[in-house]
Every structure is written in C-alpha cells, then in structure tokens.
Amino acid sequence: MSHSQTGVVKAAGFLMLTAVISRALGFARDAVMTSLYGQTSLTDAYNAAFSIPDFLYMIVVGGALSSALIPVFSSYIANDQDDEAWRVASVVTNLVLVALLIGIGLGLMFTPSLVYLLVPNLKLEAIELTTQLTRIMFIQCFFMALNGIQMGILNSYKHFTAPAIGGILYNLMTIVVGVLLDRHVGIMGFSIGVVVGAVFNFLVCIPPLLKVGLRYNLNFNLRHPGVKKVLVLMAPVLIGLSVTHFNVFVTQNLASRLPEGMITALRMAQRLMQIPIGVFAIAVAMAVFPTMAEQAAKREMGDFKRTVSLGVRTVIFITLPSAVGLIALRVPLVQVMFEQYRFTHENTLATAQALMYFSLGIIGYSSQQVLNRVFYSIHDTWTPVVAGSVAILFNVLLSFLLVKPMGHEGLALAYSAAGIFNMLLLLVMLRPRLGSIGGRRMLSSFTLTAVTSVCMGVAVSLVVQWLPRVLHFHDKINQLVIVLVGVAVGCLVFGGISLFLKMEEAEMVKDLFLRRFLGRRSA
16 A cells, blocks of 8 residues: 555544544533424524525535635645645635625624525414524634634645544534533524534634644735636635525425425435434545645645545445445434434334435435535536536436425435436546546456345344344333344444455455554554
C-alpha cells in the first residue's frame, strides 16, 4: 500500500469511529425526543424547522467549502504558499459572514411566510411552532457556518480530529440541554440545545487552527487570483445546491399533506438510511478528498486515478451490504431505538417502511460523496451540478407521481431512485475527463459485493424470523438481541465470503480496522 493510501486508510478509520459515536448520540437525541413527544405535529414542526436554516447554510458555506475552498486552499499548501492560502481563506470567510448575516436577517424577517410555503398543510399551532423553532435555528446556522470554514481549512492540512470531536459535542449538548429545558419550554428546549451544540462545535476547532498557524485578517480583496478561483468554482455549486433544496422543500410540502407524523417518519427513516453514508461513505470521501486535491494540483494523474478507484470501490464494498442489512433489520432496529412511551408500534411500522425504500438508494448517495469530490479536485464544479440538477428534477417528478398511490413510502422511493440515477450520470460524465479509472475492476467488485450482500441478507432475514420464537425476555431486550445477532451474522457472512473470494476491498477494510482499532499492521 502506498504512502498516500496508508494516510487515507488511517484518516478514514478515525472518521468512521467518531462518526459512529456522533451518529449514536444523534439517534439518542431522537429517541429521547420521540419518547417525550411521539411522532406528532410537535416533532413534525421540529424537523421542518431545520429546512430553511439548513438551506441558508448549504448555499453560503456548503458551496464555498465543498467545491471551492478546499481545492484552492490545498493547491496553495501543496505548493508551499501558505501565506497566499490564508489570504484566500480570510477573504472567503469575510464574504461568507457578510452573506450569512444578510441571509439570517432576511430569514428572521420573513420566517412566517417561508414556513407557510414549506408546510402549508400542518395545523395552525404546528405552523406557529415551526416559525418559532426556525428563528432559533438561524442562530445555530451562524456558528455552523463558521465551523464549516474551520473544518475545510483543517481538512486541507489533513487534520480531522477536532472537527470529528465537534460533531460528537454537538449531539451531546443537544440532548443535555433539551432534557434540562423540557419542563420549561417543551420541545423548544431541543432547538436551544442545537444552538448550544453548534457553539461547542465551533469552539473545539479553534485550538488546532491556532496550531496550524491561523492567519486571519479582515480582507475583502476580490482581485486575488485565488479568491477569483473560489468565486468561479462556487457559482455552479450554488445553483446546484439551490436546486437540491428546492427538492427538499417540495418533499416537505407534499409530506405536510399526509397524516400527522409522516414528516417525522420520513426524517427519522432518512437519518437511519444515512448511517452508512455518514459513518462510511463521507468518512472515506473526506479522507480521500485532500489527497485527490493534492495529487491533481501536482498533476500526478496516475496516482489520482488510483485514489479515485480506491475511494469508489471501498465505498460500494461497505455501503451495499449496509443497505441490505438495514432492509432486513428495519423493524427490530426502529423498535429498539424508538418504540417506547409515546412512540407507538404504528409509528414503528411507518418509519420502517420508509426506511426500506430509502435504503435502496444508499449506494447511489454514498458513491456521490466520492464522485462529486473527484470533479471538485480537478476544479470542475459544473459537471456535478448538471448531474445533480437532472437527478433532482427526476426526483420531483417521481415524488408527485408516487405520493398519492404510496404516501410517504413513495417519497422515499423517489429519493432513492434519484440517488442511483445521479451516481450513474456522474460515472458516465467522468470517463471523458479522466479516461479509464478501472471500470471493469469496479464492475467486477460491485458484482461480487452484490452477490455476497444478497447471501448476507438471506441469513439476516432468517435470524429476524427465527429469534423471536425462542426469545422470552423483556420486549426491548428481545429487540436488542435480534439487532445485535443480526448484525453479527451479517458481518460474519459477508466478511467470510468476501475474504474467501479474496476481494481486495475486503483486505483493505480488514487492514483499516487492524491499523485503527487494534493498532497493528496486517500481514
């Protein structure tokens, strides 16, 4: 394994570990909240309140960070021009803060109108609550924007520790503050907790920024070549992200017409579906992105294409069986995590069915995490925008067609179909830019992974059907045993078959766990 690949493996291993902890706390937060309030208009309002601040964050910071700042900043760092890198970062930070303050001001002014457009069919009380919670979320948006810039800079230096820990603190503080304030302000306490979590997320990144040599200054030099490059790269992504959130708004609007609690069911199922994406796909993508950006900057195209192939194959190898496992374990998983107190069995079934359809798209959205960054690394931000925009229009069309006959399940299916469509478009569009990136090897890996995943899925399904007949403990213990045994059987079957077939990806994942979790080198 090359030095760059070893660095990617180590970084991905650490990010996966911290992502698991952060996700676990995120679901603990959801479990506490739904235990207190169930799957009702209250939780619908809470989940809808994220939409508008998230939109502002993504178009202002997401576009600058994901598509432009990291490649440009990394290019300067790779060529030993740290001072120029920090000049660019300072100008971009200042522009983002100005845009963010204007956006938050307008958002606070027009919150009632925006909320009504988003969820017009909720009850009047729920719409009023959504308005209040949205205004609180705007404060979170400001600190998350600052944190997003910090994370981009630190990742360019291949420093992943502080941002990962910040994500853990974010969810932990949300739970603590939400529970403490529950008796005083109800579900609004969790919104306040989100703000407190965002502040901690921001603060934890300051020490490592100082360590790498923070050189911020109040600079608005738009004529700097690096700043011009960032602005040029940002433009198409801003368009793409706007289209993406238009799709979110359409989905929220359609979901508000469904029975009470369906917005929450969709949100919770989507969060479960995003476990393998957040734990594995994003971890791998974030780990390979600085390396790809550096290799592209140095025009080391052979190494660059090998890193691309490594990232895509590894993501598919991990997330495809994860999707099959989620489908097989969907009911006991939702039961053990959420079914208690005011979260009923009917709520479980609604969430589990949405999860099944969402899981079909995991491989598509996981692969996009790497493929989008491949284009960003070569300073091409238009191609992902074109592919994403076409896929989103496809999603909107399917959503309108499927929501009436299938309800919230149709919205989940449309989302998954669009994710797979987007992945295929990106792969087709990548070939003219890079030439061969080992397509046959990737197809062979996918085929073996798919066959192995099906075998694993059958084994896990048998566990889910058989265990309830022999377990006679408390319901919650039974559910936990079923999930744990199902996961263990799935890992053993999939891991055993893939190692027996001597798949390269299996050896790489084994090496990753040996290096990160056992502190040893594989043979």
